[in-house]
Amino acid sequence: MNIVRKLVPWLGLFVGGLTCTASCVETIPTSADHQGAGAIAEAMLAQSKVAMGGWAWDKICRIKVQEDVHVAQLAGTMEYLTDLCAKRMAGSAHVGPFQQAMGYDGQSYWHSSNGNHLVVHKPPTPSEVTQLYQNFSAWWYPKRWPAKIVAAGRVSRQGKTFDIIHIIPKGGVALDLWIDAKSHLIAQLVTTEDKDKITTQWDDYRDVQGIQLPFRTLSIPSGQQARQLSQVIQVHLNTSVTQKNFDTPVLHTALSLPAGADQVSLPFEFEHGYIYLPVTIQGQHFRFMLDSGGTNVLSERVTKELGLASQGQATGMGLGSGHVAQAFTTVKHISLGHQLSFDNQTFAVQPMLDADGAIGGLELFNGYVASIDYAARKVILIRSAAFHPxxxxxxxxxxxxxxxxxxxxxxxxxxxxxxxxxxxxxxxxxxxxxxxxxxxxxxxxxxxxxxxxxxxxxxxxxxxxxxxxxxxxxxxxxxxxxxxxxxxxxxxxxxxxxxxxxxxxxxxxxxxxxxxxxxxxxxxxxx
The missing domain is CATH 2.40.70.10 (Acid Proteases)
Structure with a gap:
């Protein structure tokens, strides 16, 4: 296990959640009253729909939103398109050095980072299912995504009262919807998975063609991850779309193999249980420690030697007692050996004890098959289309x-x-x-x-x-x-x-x- 890890904040497109201690909840229905709690929840949801636009929502099939985003002292923009009727969505964000995208075409859920890392899940994972459930406002429209829904008590917090609705989408993780007991507007949500909670606060509601939408959202993950503040700048309703808007994108790898080559072999040094590859970063020679259990990291020392500018401030996981501050930088060009080159790679910048000061994760090889042979002391990279297991x-x-x-x-x-x-x-x-x-x-x-x-x-x-x-x-x-x-x-x-x-x-x-x-x-x- 290496001494550093990069914890890049996924720019939580459409993720929601809220935390609350047990002492702030007045009543929680037991399983014996489950049927009654379900009826109460339906009534609460009906009230919230009326407060947020009522029948006007029935006429909305597509919502396109553009937002300004601030996270980890980085600023940027985010855009997402949701097809409520066809149950499709797509979103993208460009914040600091990060470019991220995600989408759902009705069957497969995908997300990509910086255009050269693509993950596709078919069917979506439980956390992705709950994310889609939120995107489609399925609490008002059960046919969009079935779920078990019950009233889960009333909460008093900071002078306001909220009714909690507990939702478990089919195939998803649990979601708690907090509804303001006075205005009946959705105020907050909480999602929990593996004991990690994400809090999202909705406010600054504004009228958009008869429906009420929150123009300000604040996502607060548990632990040390960065908060994300989003402010809506534009909303378009029932805009025209095609299936292309939601299709899984084509991967554009940042890695270049020699012309005509389907694979390359990279010799490495194996020292003290670690793999080291020779690397040239913007003309200067270093050694990368290849870390399949981590991601790209440069030490503060190496970053300064290369004259790279750092931006943002987030929290990364450390191997020691907890967490450390980290920033981010973009490396324009990297060469491995004399055969491979990479462009525009994002690195976390952290203090490190490792004398070489550079760690490369498997993300460097996104879009390729990577084979590691310790006995032969080599890493072989193969074009996916040419790989035969x-x-x-x-x-x-x-x-x-x-x-x-x-x-x-x-x-x-x-x-x-x-x-x-x-x-x-x-x-x-x-x-x-x-x-x-x-x-x-x-x-x-x-x-x-x-x-x-x-x-x-x-x-x-x-x-x-x-x-x-x-x-x-x-x-x-x-x-x-x-x-x-x-x-x-x-x-x-x-x-x-x-x-x-x-x-x-x-x-x-x-x-x-x-x-x-x-x-x-x-x-x-x-x-």
């Missing part, structure tokens, strides 16, 4: 967890999503939330370890366990020793991730990441 290799689905490549595996018979992490120089590290949920400290007889892991934000003293069975697809092995995190801050506190599988395991495999098909191929190596 080895029929003898093990094929496993990749799961996008916090924008990291994860596979389902188990240790000691306990399964979860594990990140394949070339930036972690040991066998395996189990994260604190997963370890506590399954009582693994006691189950595995974990004990105090001898070594300490140093991060720029502190020191971690993990616990150590021994001799547990490990399963990764059909691969079965015995782990002689591995670590269990105890700190709930920083990387060790990530929810939704069981742990990190490091180079101590990966060096015995040829690992081939096929990002376009969201699969990984594993084959035993000669290491």
């Amino acid at each position: 080895d029929p003898t290799a093990i094929r496993l689905p990749l799961h996008d967890v916090h924008q990291l490549p994860a596979v389902w595996a188990s240790v000691g018979g306990i399964g979860g999503w594990f990140v394949l992490d070339t930036g972690f120089n040991d066998l395996m590290d189990l994260l604190a939330p997963f370890s506590r949920e399954h009582n693994l400290y006691r189950l595995f007889h974990a004990e105090q370890g001898k070594g300490k892991i140093h991060g720029y934000d502190g020191v971690i003293q993990d616990l150590v366990a021994h001799n547990q069975p490990f399963e990764l697809g059909p691969i079965h092995a015995q782990l002689p020793e591995f670590t269990l995190g105890t700190d709930t801050k920083g990387m060790n506190g990530m929810e939704g991730v069981a742990g990190f599988i490091g180079s101590g395991v990966l060096k015995h495999l040829v690992t081939t990441f096929d990002d376009s098909d969201q699969v990984v191929y594993l084959k035993p190596s000669r290491y």
Whole structure:
């Protein structure tokens, strides 16, 4: 596990949520009163629809909105188009050095970053389902997306009273809708997944052709992620659209292979369990540590040496005691070896202990198949169209967890999503939330370890366990020793991730990441 991670704030297009302590809720219906709570919720929603335009909403099929956005001390614009009747949507944002887009064509949900990273989910993930449910205002129109809906109590906060409606869209995660008890306008929402909450406040309502729309939204994620303030500048109703507006875009990779080549082989140095690639950044020579469990990061020192301008201020996860401040920069040109070149890559700028000061994530190779062979000391990049997987290799689905490549595996018979992490120089590290949920400290007889892991934000003293069975697809092995995190801050506190599988395991495999098909191929190596 490397000493830094970049936590780029996804510019939460259309994401909503709210937090509230248990003490502020007056009443919460029990399951015995579920039917009555459902009827109460329907009445509340009917009132809110009337307050926000009533029958005028029935005439609205398409909404196009343009907004000014401020997040992580970065400014930009966002535009989104929602087809309420056909259940389609598309959105894009350009904020600071980031260009992001997302969409749903009625079957597949996609999102892209900086035009060269595309992820497609068919069907959408649970969190994406709930996001779509919100986009389509399906709480007023159940045929757009079915859901279980109940009244969940009344809340008093800062002199105002709110009625809470608890919603679970079919296939989605839970959503709480907060309705002002006096005006009946939707005031706030809360979505929760893996204990992460996102709060969105809606206000500055204005009349647009008979319907009331919030012109100001403030999204407040839990933890250390940046808040996002959006202010509507233009609204267009029932604008003309075609299917093209919602189609999955064509990926434009920033990586250039030599003319006529379908693949290239990059030799690397393997030192202390880490992969290092020679890199030239704007004419100066460095070494990249290749980190499949992280993203692009430059140290503050290297950024200054290159004369790069940094912008924004956000919070990144550290390996030590918690979080660190980070900024962002754009590198115009990067060369790997003498064969590959990249243009316009976004990097987080963070303090680092690593002497080389540069980390490259798998995002560098977006749009290509990347095969890592520790025994041969090489990384092979292959054009997706020219890739033919080895029929003898093990094929496993990749799961996008916090924008990291994860596979389902188990240790000691306990399964979860594990990140394949070339930036972690040991066998395996189990994260604190997963370890506590399954009582693994006691189950595995974990004990105090001898070594300490140093991060720029502190020191971690993990616990150590021994001799547990490990399963990764059909691969079965015995782990002689591995670590269990105890700190709930920083990387060790990530929810939704069981742990990190490091180079101590990966060096015995040829690992081939096929990002376009969201699969990984594993084959035993000669290491």
